[in-house]
Amino acid sequence: MLKTIINKEILEALLSFRFLFGTLSCLILIPIGIYVNMKEYEQRRVEYQEIERLYQERSAGQVYTNFQAEGYRPPSILSVFSFGLESFLPNKVVTSENGDYQISKEQGIGNPESSLFGKADFLFNVGFIISLLGLIFTFNSISGEKEDATLRLIMSNPVPRWQVVLAKMIGNYVVLIIPFLISVVVGLILLNTSGVVSIFAHGLFLPFALILLVTLAFILAMCNLGLLISTLTHRSIISMITLLFIWTALVLSWPKISPMIATILYPVKPQQVHNSEKQLIRQNLENELDRARRELFDDIFTSRFGLTFDQLRKETTEIVTKAKTAFGQARATLDKKYEERITSELKKLDQEYLNRRSAQSAIARNLSRISPVSCYTYIVTEVSATGILELSNFLENSERFQQQVKQQLYDKSIHEWYGPTKTKGAWRIDTSVPGFDPEKQPVPHLSYKPTTLSRVLRTEWIDILLLFLFNIFFFAASYVGFLRYDVR
Amino acid sequence: MAMLNMVLKADDLSKRYEDGVLALDHLNLGVRPGEVYCLLGANGAGKTTTINLFLNFIPPTTGTCYIKGIDVTKDPLEAKKYVSFVSENVMLYGNFTARQNLEFFAKLGGKTNLAKEQYYQVMRRVSLQEKAFEQRVKTYSKGMRQKLGISIAIIKDAPAILLDEPTSGLDPKAAEEFLEILTELKSEGKAILMSTHDIFRAKEIGDRVGIMKEGRLVMERTREDLQFEDLVKIYIDYMKSEPLTA
Numbered sequence: 204m205l206k207t208i209i210n211k212e213i214l215e216a217l218l219s220f221r222f223l224f225g226t227l228s229c230l231i232l233i234p235i236g237i238y239v240n241m242k243e244y245e246q247r248r249v250e251y252q253e254i255e256r257l258y259q260e261r262s263a264g265q266v267y268t269n270f271q272a273e274g275y276r277p278p279s280i281l282s283v284f285s286f287g288l289e290s291f292l293p294n295k296v297v298t299s300e301n302g303d304y305q306i307s308k309e310q311g312i313g314n315p316e317s318s319l320f321g322k323a324d325f326l327f328n329v330g331f332i333i334s335l336l337g338l339i340f341t342f343n344s345i346s347g348e349k350e351d352a353t354l355r356l357i358m359s360n361p362v363p364r365w366q367v368v369l370a371k372m373i374g375n376y377v378v379l380i381i382p383f384l385i386s387v388v389v390g391l392i393l394l395n396t397s398g399v400v401s402i403f404a405h406g407l408f409l410p411f412a413l414i415l416l417v418t419l420a421f422i423l424a425m426c427n428l429g430l431l432i433s434t435l436t437h438r439s440i441i442s443m444i445t446l447l448f449i450w451t452a453l454v455l456s457w458p459k460i461s462p463m464i465a466t467i468l469y470p471v472k473p474q475q476v477h478n479s480e481k482q483l484i485r486q487n488l489e490n491e492l493d494r495a496r497r498e499l500f501d502d503i504f505t506s507r508f509g510l511t512f513d514q515l516r517k518e519t520t521e522i523v524t525k526a527k528t529a530f531g532q533a534r535a536t537l538d539k540k541y542e543e544r545i546t547s548e549l550k551k552l553d554q555e556y557l558n559r560r561s562a563q564s565a566i567a568r569n570l571s572r573i574s575p576v577s578c579y580t581y582i583v584t585e586v587s588a589t590g591i592l593e594l595s596n597f598l599e600n601s602e603r604f605q606q607q608v609k610q611q612l613y614d615k616s617i618h619e620w621y622g623p624t625k626t627k628g629a630w631r632i633d634t635s636v637p638g639f640d641p642e643k644q645p646v647p648h649l650s651y652k653p654t655t656l657s658r659v660l661r662t663e664w665i666d667i668l669l670l671f672l673f674n675i676f677f678f679a680a681s682y683v684g685f686l687r688y689d690v691r
Numbered sequence: 692m693a694m695l696n697m698v699l700k701a702d703d704l705s706k707r708y709e710d711g712v713l714a715l716d717h718l719n720l721g722v723r724p725g726e727v728y729c730l731l732g733a734n735g736a737g738k739t740t741t742i743n744l745f746l747n748f749i750p751p752t753t754g755t756c757y758i759k760g761i762d763v764t765k766d767p768l769e770a771k772k773y774v775s776f777v778s779e780n781v782m783l784y785g786n787f788t789a790r791q792n793l794e795f796f797a798k799l800g801g802k803t804n805l806a807k808e809q810y811y812q813v814m815r816r817v818s819l820q821e822k823a824f825e826q827r828v829k830t831y832s833k834g835m836r837q838k839l840g841i842s843i844a845i846i847k848d849a850p851a852i853l854l855d856e857p858t859s860g861l862d863p864k865a866a867e868e869f870l871e872i873l874t875e876l877k878s879e880g881k882a883i884l885m886s887t888h889d890i891f892r893a894k895e896i897g898d899r900v901g902i903m904k905e906g907r908l909v910m911e912r913t914r915e916d917l918q919f920e921d922l923v924k925i926y927i928d929y930m931k932s933e934p935l936t937a
Binding site for chain 2: 204207208211214215218219351352353355356357358359360361362363689690691
């Protein structure tokens with residue numbers, strides 16, 4: 204019986220205009236979306252390689268111990284499916300001897316229109332177009348049959364109601380999924396023949412399989428939502444209007460409104476203000492350090508050894524050497540203490556800021572998860588390494604790069620200086636450890652570690668679970684709705 | 692009335708809707724094998740409600756419907772195996788051909804694995820033109836759809852048939868053809884319950900005729916009774932009479 208109704212649903216859908224419309228939409232939009240994004244990825248990859256090459260060329264032979272190394276984030280291969288936050292994610296880090304590395308976004312040659320209207324990538328095509336198709340395929344599956352009075356004829360036969368609902372879900376889903384999968388295969392063939400990306404390459408297949416799996420679950424959720432509304436209404440036009448309203452709310456409005464609500468509920472100061480605060484703290488601590496150094500200078504040279512500044516500069520007597528050694532040791536201890544303090548204070552400030560940002564982001568995420576589109580977007584962007592997680596990953600890579608450069612270069616520097624302050628009236632000798640040759644040093648290169656799939660799953664399990672729960676809820680509600688449905 | 696041999700049986704059946712309207716008031720009726728029972732009555736008299744109750748589309752407020760002795764409310768799926776239904780406006784799947792529609796509903800009715808020719812035979816039996824068998828139903832006239840509707844009922848081969856104003860809107864020739872088919876089904880032993888406004892055809896085909904008013908069966912006559920009585924006059928008299936009190 205179930206098979207009979209499924210076959211009927213499939214045949215009915217195949218003969219309908221919406222199938223033609225859906226098939227054409229899938230076959231045109233999905234492969235084109237993948238192809239265009241593949242070309243964009245290719246361009247961004249070339250830009251990345253070029254910028255890396257130029258950096259290597261201009262830095263070769265000049266890698267001193269205070270060298271400001273540059274690291275670049277390569278574009279994510281899976282961004283061919285989801286461009287995500289690629290336009291906003293930082294892609295450059297510049298290390299600093301004082302430990303305060305800077306991250307920024309190196310702007311490529313962009314098309315302003317594409318930023319204005321967004322990218323028609325795989326994520327957009329599924330989240331907007333296919334989700335709408337899911338509703339178009341199911342919006343009148345029950346209410347339309349009621350209106351056409353065919354439901355009475357079906358229900359005059361010994362057919363359990365659960366079979367009717369299940370068959371409608373399966374039948375319409377199958378008819379939508381087949382052209383969708385064909386279009387995905389066409390897109391993959393385009394990708395593989397391009398030579399730019401091979402989806403079957405090591406490390407890409409599993410993330411892609413996950414993207415495909417959640418996409419199928421998402422489309423099913425939208426079909427189930429359509430079915431649900433169909434069991435709650437008795438006229439096709441009412442079903443359609445209701446679903447359009449719900450689709451607009453879930454797809455267009457709520458994901459955009461959620462971050463706005465989060466901003467109101469939990470305000471966080473802008474990044475620029477935070478950076479200014481950091482600068483101020485650094486400045487205050489450095490001033491304090493200067494004062495401490497002056498006191499140390501007076502204490503050691505004047506009070507303890509009874510030397511004048513001129514004697515210190517001009518004489519090379521034993522007492523001067525002894526005083527210099529004593530000052531050098533005490534200053535190094537003081538500098539280290541302050542360096543640790545500055546690092547600790549700034550890190551604390553950064554952490555507090557990140558915590559507030561994370562809290563705001565968590566509110567926005569949790570609010571937006573009411574919509575299956577939001578859950579789907581989070582999963583696909585994170586798997587594609589173009590989501591919010593990628594920002595954390597980039598910061599971790601930057602931190603690692605800073606440490607790498609510190610070990611390679613900054614730890615090799617020796618700064619000796621004498622005077623009441625580092626900047627005023629002091630003379631300094633900057634050297635490096637014996638054997639250090641800047642001309643022979645390799646230019647530091649950031650070996651970017653992408654986010655692992657297991658980490659994505661640890662973050663995104665909630666959205667994957669929610670997508671499956673949306674399916675269960677929508678279908679169960681459809682079933683309950685149809686149990687109470689007046690088929691007359 | 693001996694109710695033992697009834698294929699269709701309504702036992703003290705009442706239906707009050709959520710808005711308080713009493714659509715059916717303690718109805719008792721039964722239809723035997725090979726019998727056509729015609730329910731006459733104005734709009735809102737309770738004819739369609741009776742059929743809806745037999746099909747378990749709505750639950751009764753009190754009383755019970757039986758199809759072949761099976762309580763429709765308690766075991767609707769089992770009861771529906773033994774009943775076919777033809778509505779006032781047979782609306783089928785417009786993009787399907789007549790044969791595809793017939794095949795689908797035959798399978799729902801439990802008739803699987805029928806050959807194409809068997810579907811054609813049933814359609815020939817209801818006098819559908821051969822060229823229409825593989826035509827899309829959206830091109831069909833109402834008369835053709837009604838014939839296809841009765842062919843769906845025939846192919847299920849259920850012992851009971853419920854017809855809800857099946858000749859309404861048909862031209863006289865089509866209505867006549869329709870009744871001929873019903874006569875054949877009757878001769879095959881089917882128990883037929885038909886609601887209708889058509890007094891003349893009810894008298895022509897009905898073995899028993901019941902008149903409903905405000906949810907009550909106010910009169911029942913056999914074919915023999917009607918040889919000596921004027922059904923039209925009886926009907927009009929009932930319609931003109933004072934409203935019944937609850």
